[in-house]
Amino acid sequence: MDTNEKKQFFSEHLLAWYRKHRRDLPWRRSRNPYHIWISEVMLQQTRVDTVIPYFHRFTERFPTMEALANAPEEEVLKLWEGLGYYSRARNLQGAVREVQERYGGVVPDTLKEISTLKGVGPYTAGAVLSIAYNKPEPAVDGNVMRVLSRYFLIEEDIMKIGTRGIMEKLAKELIPEGAAGDFNQGLMELGAMVCTPRSPHCLTCPVMEHCAAREMGMEEELPVKKKAKPPRPEYRIAALIEGSGPQEGHILIRQRPQEGLLARMWELPHVEVPFGYADASGVPASISVLTEQLALETIGIRPGQGFMHAEHTFSHIHWDMQVVTCSLEPSVVPSGTGMLLPSHYQWVNRDTMEQYAFPNVFLKILKRYFSL
DNA sequence: AATCCGGGGCC
DNA sequence: GGCCCAGGATT
Numbered sequence: 001m002d003t004n005e006k007k008q009f010f011s012e013h014l015l016a017w018y019r020k021h022r023r024d025l026p027w028r029r030s031r032n033p034y035h036i037w038i039s040e041v042m043l044q045q046t047r048v049d050t051v052i053p054y055f056h057r058f059t060e061r062f063p064t065m066e067a068l069a070n071a072p073e074e075e076v077l078k079l080w081e082g083l084g085y086y087s088r089a090r091n092l093q094g095a096v097r098e099v100q101e102r103y104g105g106v107v108p109d110t111l112k113e114i115s116t117l118k119g120v121g122p123y124t125a126g127a128v129l130s131i132a133y134n135k136p137e138p139a140v141d142g143n144v145m146r147v148l149s150r151y152f153l154i155e156e157d158i159m160k161i162g163t164r165g166i167m168e169k170l171a172k173e174l175i176p177e178g179a180a181g182d183f184n185q186g187l188m189e190l191g192a193m194v195c196t197p198r199s200p201h202c203l204t205c206p207v208m209e210h211c212a213a214r215e216m217g218m219e220e221e222l223p224v225k226k227k228a229k230p231p232r233p234e235y236r237i238a239a240l241i242e243g244s245g246p247q248e249g250h251i252l253i254r255q256r257p258q259e260g261l262l263a264r265m266w267e268l269p270h271v272e273v274p275f276g277y278a279d280a281s282g283v284p285a286s287i288s289v290l291t292e293q294l295a296l297e298t299i300g301i302r303p304g305q306g307f308m309h310a311e312h313t314f315s316h317i318h319w320d321m322q323v324v325t326c327s328l329e330p331s332v333v334p335s336g337t338g339m340l341l342p343s344h345y346q347w348v349n350r351d352t353m354e355q356y357a358f359p360n361v362f363l364k365i366l367k368r369y370f371s372l
Numbered sequence: 373a374a375t376c377c378g379g380g381g382c383c
Numbered sequence: 384g385g386c387c388c389a390g391g392a393t394t
Contacts, residue, residue: 044390050380084378087392121391142389159389161373197387198382228389229375261377314378315389360379 006210010151011176011183017206018186021193023048026055028185033107033132034065034096040127041092041119045085048192054083065105069097077264077357084360086265091119109133122168130180138171139184140164143191149223150195153212158223231318235277237286238270238362239294240307240325240369243347250347251369252299253356261314266346266356268365269294270321287324291332297342300332308368312361323365 001009022028025048027039038058042051058079062068068076073093080089095117099107107128108114115125126139138144145158145167152170156163175183194201200219202208213219243250253266271293277286287303294301304325312319341347348356350370358366366372 041390045378045388047380047388082379084380085390087377088390091391119391123390228387263377312378314376316376 001210006152007174009210010207011174013206014186014190015176015179015183018182018189022185022189023193026052026059031132033109033128035059036132037107037124037128038092040124040131041088042083044088044124046083050083054079065096065100065107068093069100073264074357078355081357082360082363086262086357088119090263094118095120107132109135111135111137122164126168127184130175130184132181134178134181136172136175136180138168138175139188140167140171141188141191143188143195144171144184146197146223147187147191147195150200150213150219151207151211153216153218153222155222155224157226159226159228228315231313231316233275233318233320235273235275235286236270236319236321237273237277237290238268238310238321238323238365239290239301239303240268240323240365241299241301242304242325242327244327247347250349251353251366252341253346253348253353253358253362254342255344255346261317262359266358267362268323269297269299269345286322290324295332297345298333298340299342299345300329301326302329302332308365310361310365312359319361321361 027036030036039051039055042054042058061075061079062071071093073090076089076093077086080086083089098117099105103113108117109129109132111125111129114120114128115122120128123139123141126137127141129135129137130139142158145163148154148167148170149156149158154163154166156166158164158167171184171187190205194205198220202211202214202219205211205214208214211219213222239252241252243252252269254269256262256265256267258264271290273286273289277289291301291303304327307323307325310319310321310323312321346356350372353366353370
C-alpha cells in the first residue's frame with residue numbers, strides 16, 4: 001500500500017467514524033460562526049468538560065456579536081473567570097468589535113481576513129473556516145499533531161515551529177472533498193477520545209490497520225516533544241486587610257495593571273519576597289516587606305495572624321504564597337494620607353466580591369475567608 | 373527561536 | 384505530589 005492509499009484510507013475511515021461517533025457538544029448544535037468561534041477560543045489549552053459551562057454562560061449573556069461588542073470589559077472578564085489565559089477574552093471582544101465595524105457584523109470567511117483578527121492564529125482560523133463555512137483549511141492543534149505523528153510516523157519535535165507547517169500541509173491534503181468541517185473535527189475527536197496521549201485505545205481506532213506507529217509498536221513514543229522548562233519559583237506574601245467601622249466585614253482588594261500577567265484582574269494586595277523569607281519560619285521577616293511596600297501605596301497595615309498558605313502554578317511561574325490577616329493602621333503612612341484609598345483599591349464583602357474577576361488562587365483564598 | 377500568558381486532570 | 388497538556392502574541 002503506497003502513501004496515497006494510506007492517506008485515502010485515513011480520510012475515508014476517519015470521516016465515517018466521526019459521523020457515527022461524534023459527541024453531542026453544545027457548539028456542535030450551532031452553525032453560528034460567532035458561537036463556533038467562541039468555542040474554539042475557549043478550547044485553546046482547555047479541555048471540553050471545563051469549557052461546556054463557560055460556553056453556556058457566555059453565549060447566554062452575549063448571544064450575538066453586537067451584545068459582546070457593547071459589553072463592558074469587566075463583565076467579559078468576569079464570565080471568563082477561572083478559565084485562564086485572560087488575554088483570550090480581551091482579544092475576542094476586541095476582534096468581535098472589529099468584525100462589527102470592518103466586516104458588517106459577519107465573521108470573515110477567508111483565511112487572509114480572519115487571520116488579521118486579534119487572537120485568531122492558524123489553528124483558530126482553520127477551525128472556524130472549516131467548521132462554520134466548510135472551507136478546506138487545516139486546523140492543526142495538539143490532538144491533530146499527535147494523531148498525524150502516529151499514523152504517518154512523523155518524528156519531528158512537535159514543539160518546534162516548523163513542525164506545525166509540515167502537519168498543516170499534510171492535514172490539508174487529507175481533507176475529503178466537501179467535508180472539511182466534519183473531517184477536521186473528526187481528527188480532533190479521534191485525538192481526544194481514542195488516540196490519547198497515554199494508553200491510546202488502538203483497538204477501537206478506525207485507522208489502526210494502517211497506523212505506522214502501531215505497526216512499529218511506537219504509539220506510546222509519539223509524538224516527540226521537547227520538555228518545557230520548569231516554572232521558576234516566586235515567593236509571595238498576601239494581605240487579607242480587614243476593614244473596621246463602616247468597612248466591618250470587608251476585605252481590601254486591588255486591580256492589577258493594564259498589561260502583563262493577569263492584566264486587569266483583581267487580587268489581594270501582595271508582594272514578592274526574597275527566597276527564604278516565605279517559608280513557615282520566615283513569615284515574620286516577609287511581613288515587614290509587605291508592610292513597607294503597601295505603605296508606599298499609602299496603605300498602612302498592622303499585620304495580624306497567618307491565615308493560610310496558597311500555591312499556584314502558571315506555565316512559567318510557580319507562586320508560593322503566605323496569606324496573613326491585617327488591620328488598617330493609618331499611622332504607618334507618613335503625612336496622614338492613609339485614609340484615602342488609591343483608585344485601583346476597593347473594599348468588598350462576601351456579596352460584592354461577586355462583581356470582580358479574580359484569578360483562581362485569590363478566589364480560593366477569599367472563598368475560604370468568607371466561608372463560601 | 374524563545375518567552376510570556378492559566379488552569380486542570382491523571383496516576 | 385509530580386507529571387502532562389498546549390495556541391497566540393510578543394520580542
